[in-house]
Amino acid sequence: MNLRKVLIVGGTHGNEPTGIYLLKKWERDPGPVTRPSFETGLFLANPKAEALGRRYVDKDLNRCFLKRDLNDSALISYEDSRAKEINYMFGPKPESAYDLIIDMHTSTADMGITLICDDNKGTLQIAAAAKAQMPQINIYCIKESERIQSCLRSIAPHGIGIEIGPVPQNLLRHDILDQMTQTVSVLLDVVHKANTSSGVFWPEEVEAFIHIGQVMYPDIEQCPSAVIHRDLEDKNFQKIEKHTPIFIGSDHSVVRYKGPSNACAAFINEAAYYEKRVAFSLARKIAIKP
Numbered sequence: 001m002n003l004r005k006v007l008i009v010g011g012t013h014g015n016e017p018t019g020i021y022l023l024k025k026w027e028r029d030p031g032p033v034t035r036p037s038f039e040t041g042l043f044l045a046n047p048k049a050e051a052l053g054r055r056y057v058d059k060d061l062n063r064c065f066l067k068r069d070l071n072d073s074a075l076i077s078y079e080d081s082r083a084k085e086i087n088y089m090f091g092p093k094p095e096s097a098y099d100l101i102i103d104m105h106t107s108t109a110d111m112g113i114t115l116i117c118d119d120n121k122g123t124l125q126i127a128a129a130a131k132a133q134m135p136q137i138n139i140y141c142i143k144e145s146e147r148i149q150s151c152l153r154s155i156a157p158h159g160i161g162i163e164i165g166p167v168p169q170n171l172l173r174h175d176i177l178d179q180m181t182q183t184v185s186v187l188l189d190v191v192h193k194a195n196t197s198s199g200v201f202w203p204e205e206v207e208a209f210i211h212i213g214q215v216m217y218p219d220i221e222q223c224p225s226a227v228i229h230r231d232l233e234d235k236n237f238q239k240i241e242k243h244t245p246i247f248i249g250s251d252h253s254v255v256r257y258k259g260p261s262n263a264c265a266a267f268i269n270e271a272a273y274y275e276k277r278v279a280f281s282l283a284r285k286i287a288i289k290p
């Protein structure tokens, strides 16, 4: 592996200040994100949303990077324009000068430390090697798709999103900052080792979760007439059994799980997904051999 430029991004969502705080810290002192075998860039993705303390101004910036959208001059919202600008600065996709983009996010869901990546072999190898050093990491893999290609990190050949939670939107916490710092540091160490080691050091097999779908709130029309049931709340990455109560209505009616068997729930009660009526994601636990 030969990665010569790594871009660390924060503030893709303006109400997730953890990454923004760390970018400013590392701009003053880049020591913690500097490694001898590659160049590290730092980038605040959505400064206007940050100033407003909102996830976005007009639309989710992390859904604006499909090639057809980047090439569509009719798309002129703030985030569409910003995506084109970012693609000009760091792309153009897929011929980016950067080999890897690490995009720092936080979640209101109890996701612990989760690396989101596509199923590109090199990207999975980096994530797997990071997990070998930090076993508490969860690897959440989304197969190559429009969802992956619409993300900012898709500009580069390798992209990893870090999600750490639970933490409320617009809140800074010492422990979450420490976890983000440690996760970024381990990823950079892995890249440096991959650049400079001659031997293979990827772990033989690691546990990962592969995204299979999403479960919507039952009350599309009458928000919010149902909430996540307490039996499901915070049970991220645990197997969800048939008939587990998943929602409770304001009338005390209970909705039970009827989805695919052998699935785990993730991003349970992510506040940013309320507007899409997404209650949680479903993933299958697998062993990957990077």
Ligand SMILES: [Zn+2]
Residues within 6 Å of the ligand: 012, 013, 016, 104, 105, 106
């Ligand atoms: Zn985010």
